[in-house]
Amino acid sequence: MLAALAVDAGRPVPVEALIERVWGADPPEGARRALYAHICRIRRLGEEQDTGGRGRLPVLRRPGGYQLDLDPDAVxxxxxxxxxxxxxxxxxxxxxxxxxxxxxxxxxxxxxxxxxxxxxxxxxxxxxxxxxxxxxxxxxxxxxxxxxxxxxxxxxxxxxxxxxxxxxxxxxxxxxxxxxxxxxxxxxxxxxxxxxxxxxxxxxxxxxxxxxxxxxxxGRPPRGALYMPSASADPDTDARTGSVGQFLLAD
Structure with missing residues (x-):
């Protein structure tokens, strides 16, 4: 769950998106209740542990979803x-x-x-x-x-x-x-x-x-720059973090 929030640190994530990220396209019954339980757990962890000098990990309620209130550069x-x-x-x-x-x-x-x-x-x-x-x-x-x-x-x-x-x-x-x-x-x-x-x-x-x-x-020199970015949709950003890695392991 923390990974699902951390990939969009500093931005609200809709509840439906969080459920899909954690449980996939066919979530179990009670997924919404389980999500709330995970959110509470993350909040407790954020209160109990320091995040490498960056402060706590508050999870804020936003219209339709939740937001991990963390500097994006921490991810x-x-x-x-x-x-x-x-x-x-x-x-x-x-x-x-x-x-x-x-x-x-x-x-x-x-x-x-x-x-x-x-x-x-x-x-x-x-x-x-x-x-x-x-x-x-x-x-x-x-x-x-x-x-x-x-x-x-x-x-x-x-x-x-x-x-x-x-x-x-x-x-x-x-x-x-x-x-x-x-x-x-x-x-x-x-x-x-x-x-x-x-x-x-x-x-x-x-x-x-x-x-x-x-x-x-x-025997001719290669022409100019070779680099061409991959043509791919902008992904849901990742959740590999330095300062919140311990929490990702916990969830």
Whole structure:
């Protein structure tokens, strides 16, 4: 229940949305009464425990719902989202964008909503995984031209191990490998991804990846920035928090 409130810290959440987040699309009889009991429990926990110097965790009644009256920056991925948005503001120096993205990615210390089951936590996890990948690819694109492309390539290898069929990661890795002078490894990366996509999805790599592959074969430098944000609906934000993590475990 605290997770369902924390993802929208500082904003009211309708009772119906809380019920769906906690019990799914087919809630049991008495779900509304159980919700009120959970709210009371969270209020007691907030009164009994300090939240890392940020004060208590008041749950406020709002028309039609409840609101966790907490600074959104106390929720790691709400802060992540804000930092990524700042990095996207046009006209900023590349080093400033990179610094903001590094700060945002440093907030990832585990899986969002770890241990929570159900459709809503799964949707949130997947949406925020995509956001993390987008930020990491964007950072790699910034760093490959201003730092050590071989080091960037190693970071991207690790990311591709986590997301082996994600084209944006493979494309960024190919770019970094080529810029590091290892075009042969970039071509092997393409071949491996193409095989995986064919085996698992019955699909071919997208246009951007095919074009990068063609340019590497011809020995031409990759064009411009590779980063393109995932086209995904704005998710219900996550509930991985630093200061309220102990309460999430309790509920």
């Amino acid at each position: 790691d991925l709400r802060r992540f989202r804000r930092l990524v948005a700042l990095a996207r503001v046009s006209g900023q120096p590349r080093d400033r964008q990179a610094a903001l993205l590094r700060e945002s990615l440093a907030l990832w210390r585990g899986e969002p909503l770890a241990g929570l089951r159900g459709a809503w936590p799964a949707r949130v996890r997947e949406a925020w995984r995509r956001r993390r990948v987008d930020a990491a690819v964007r950072l790699a694109d910034l760093e490959v031209h201003s730092g050590d492309p071989a080091a960037v390539a190693q970071q991207l290898r690790d990311l591709l191990d986590e997301h082996p069929a994600t084209e944006s990661v493979a494309e960024a890795l190919m770019h970094a490998l080529y810029m590091a002078g290892d075009g042969a490894e970039a071509l092997r990366c393409y071949a491996q991804l193409r095989h995986r996509l064919a085996e698992e999805l019955g699909a071919e790599p997208g246009h951007g990846l095919r074009e990068l592959h063609r340019r590497i074969l011809l």
